[in-house]
Amino acid sequence: MRSFLFVLIWWLPGAVAAAPPTLEPLQIAEQFVAPAGWAGMKDYLCCEAAGQAKQETLGQQIPARLQRSCELLNQTDSTAVVAVELRAPTERRDFYLHFAKEDHAWKLQAIRNLAMTHLGPPMVELLTALPPAEVAEYDRKHPDASHAFTVGNLRLWTAADADIAAHFRKNRADFRKMLRLVQAGRYFTTDSSAAGEQAANADPAVHALLRKLYLSRVTRRETGCASCLEFVIGGKVNSTVGLLYQPQPAQLPAMTPEHLIMLRPLGDGWYLYKTT
Structure with a gap:
């Protein structure tokens, strides 16, 4: 029994350290649209967003020449929306990241923009x-x-x-x-x-x-x-x-x-x- 408790006590800190860090919607958005990749991306995606970003973040798919800025438009206890602006010398584009809270953790659920x-x-x-x-x-x-x-x-x-x-x-x-x-x-x-x-x-x-x-x-x-x-x-x-x-x-x-x-x-x- 003592050896079992020793193994359990030794293993628990590693298990806790392996859990993904808690991030707010704005932090997730900034990571998701950054030009560099994000190894922990899948821990913060759900729903249709998880199916759309299987290998690369949205930031990796956006042309590198575009500057990116994120702004939190609204956050409640269960939902949040972050606006993302893409800028170049002659153009600007906007899209919107919709978040939902699942099991006390924020997840990106959908990406939207004005169609057509x-x-x-x-x-x-x-x-x-x-x-x-x-x-x-x-x-x-x-x-x-x-x-x-x-x-x-x-x-x-x-x-x-x-x-x-x-x-x-x-x-x-x-x-x-x-x-x-x-x-x-x-x-x-x-x-x-x-x-x-x-x-x-x-x-x-x-x-x-x-x-x-x-x-x-x-x-x-x-x-x-x-x-x-x-x-x-x-x-x-x-x-x-x-x-x-x-x-x-x-x-x-x-x-x-x-x-x-x-x-x-x-x-x-x-x-x-x-x-x-």
């Missing part, structure tokens, strides 16, 4: 190459969405988070004015009032500001938040980006990899959001 944005640049290139006569013809055929609006809207739709945030800050006064007009009109009196949404977007003053700010519409049906106002920039199918207003943080919708993939605070109750 690759369609935007070719469309912008085509539109900006039109000669003046064709631009005038375009405007005649599209009185509700001029050439200038369409180009600006496409560029904003495919822009990096930092650029959309800069657009909001630059035009904060117009965003506030538009918000006051929508609130004063009391268009959204029910959770899913299609008639109210149509009336809000048809209001000449609201419509003019939407076009000035390169926004496609105001709605309440994009993020699953019945008390939020959503000013949609654009997107394809259900993968959209826009600005959300909700001054009460407790009423904000929760981020999930299945729908609301990102919610970034911009100040004064405004948020940048993306869905998938």
Whole structure:
């Protein structure tokens, strides 16, 4: 019995040392997107992320020329979201890491980004190459969405988070004015009032500001938040980006990899959001 206890006591410290260290979501994200490999990666992955990163970290798959930075957007007792920005001299890209806590340990469960944005640049290139006569013809055929609006809207739709945030800050006064007009009109009196949404977007003053700010519409049906106002920039199918207003943080919708993939605070109750 004494020899058995001796072996057990000798073995236990090694067993404890072999356990993976406890890491927070931001620490896991930084390791996962770093250019170097990460031998302990599999201890911090689950669900679809475990199937996507079998041999290499995401950082190893990203071109080495891109700089990477991570920002914790939200962390609760059971979930967390980290935004990752990739930067090069002429480009910026964003994606989002969704975490869940399993058996008291954080695991990366899903990687998300705004879908189909690759369609935007070719469309912008085509539109900006039109000669003046064709631009005038375009405007005649599209009185509700001029050439200038369409180009600006496409560029904003495919822009990096930092650029959309800069657009909001630059035009904060117009965003506030538009918000006051929508609130004063009391268009959204029910959770899913299609008639109210149509009336809000048809209001000449609201419509003019939407076009000035390169926004496609105001709605309440994009993020699953019945008390939020959503000013949609654009997107394809259900993968959209826009600005959300909700001054009460407790009423904000929760981020999930299945729908609301990102919610970034911009100040004064405004948020940048993306869905998938």
